[in-house]
Amino acid sequence: MKVPFLDLKASFEPLREEMFKELNGIFDRTDFVLGQPVKKLEEAAREYCGVKYALGLANGTDALVIALRSLRIGKGDEVITSPFTFFATAESINEVGARPVFCDISPDTYNLDPRKVVDFLENYCDQSDKGIINRATGGLVKAVLPVHLYGLMAEMTEFRRIQEKYGLELIEDAAQAFGAAMELDGRSDVKAGSCGDVGCFSFYPSKNLGGAGDGGMIVTNRDDIHELAKVIHVHGSRQRYHHSEFGYNSRLDSFQAAILLVKLASLDKWIDMRIKNAESYNSIFANKLKSAGIPFAMSADLPPNGKRDENAVILPSCPAGFKHTYNTYEIRTPKRDSCVEFLASRGVGNMIYYPVPLHLQDVFEYLKYSDGDLPVTEAISTDILALPQYPELGSDAIEYVVESIVEFLKKK
């Protein structure tokens, strides 16, 4: 049996006709740039996320850059973020001239740990009349940028407290988490992207809501952010050929918007299918590992320092009050690298998100982090493994993937 890591065709195929009809409409109207589908998608996303504004952009990286620029974050400023994420999160901070500050992640969620952020703010920063100053660099700490990794929201209740107490901007990297939700301030189903000052999405094809190419979006309730982002995404122009800012050409393409609009109608169904897959993975793993006498634990049950029985397989869990969308499904397994080889020989697709934490990337050498600085992240980057996950993945495929892994672990 072969189980691909992703099967994008499975979700596109049933909608092909509807999508082509919408694409034909664009040819009829020739509204290729900032056309009707872009406006419609912004309206639909605004409503879905429960926010005042949504702005389509060329990709998720631009969404982060434009969010930062719209908050006037730049040279001399610092932004606290996760070291365990796709590179673009910190790349965007660097891109606007600011400095990323990495705090460690929680072993139970793999997301930026608000307790580590508080530790940094309390013990490594000073309050001044300008704001919070990083004692080591003299930089002004302006924002905190948690990432909703793998489709699970970061602990936004705690991050909102931090935002308020320390007067920081709160930016959500929700690239992997369109449709994820949580309980917040007594409200249920509060969507990813809507909890902070600004939320950033990617519509890269593998995301929960994925296009047929690149796309991105920011959502916000703040008038000032929306107004400035709107200007920056069209060359800093408020009035055609008059430029009050340096900006970008970062418009969401009409074709992508049309496809995303069609797909948005199926998003909740697809998220439910992703959740079912993750639940099947977890229960089949639990049964088979138990019968094979291999230790395992749920990520939520790990001690706060992330230390665990070295032979245990860690399965992902969703904390109470959160809706995990399982954009990807990750386990932690000892001898991950030889497991990857074994899975390839069994025709099972897999990926490692992410093998090198951002604080140890060559390009961030100038930040002067070293091995051992962020131990939870470093440990997880050595044993995390993403298994096949997409809405249409069948139960036979899940069974086969789990069997293959348990067979590998038994042999050792």
Ligand SMILES: Cc1ncc(COP(=O)(O)O)c(C=O)c1O
């Ligand atoms: C966490 C995270 N942030 C940012 C991005 C950047 O999005 P894009 O690839 O659309 O530029 C991605 C996409 O892979 C991501 O996973």
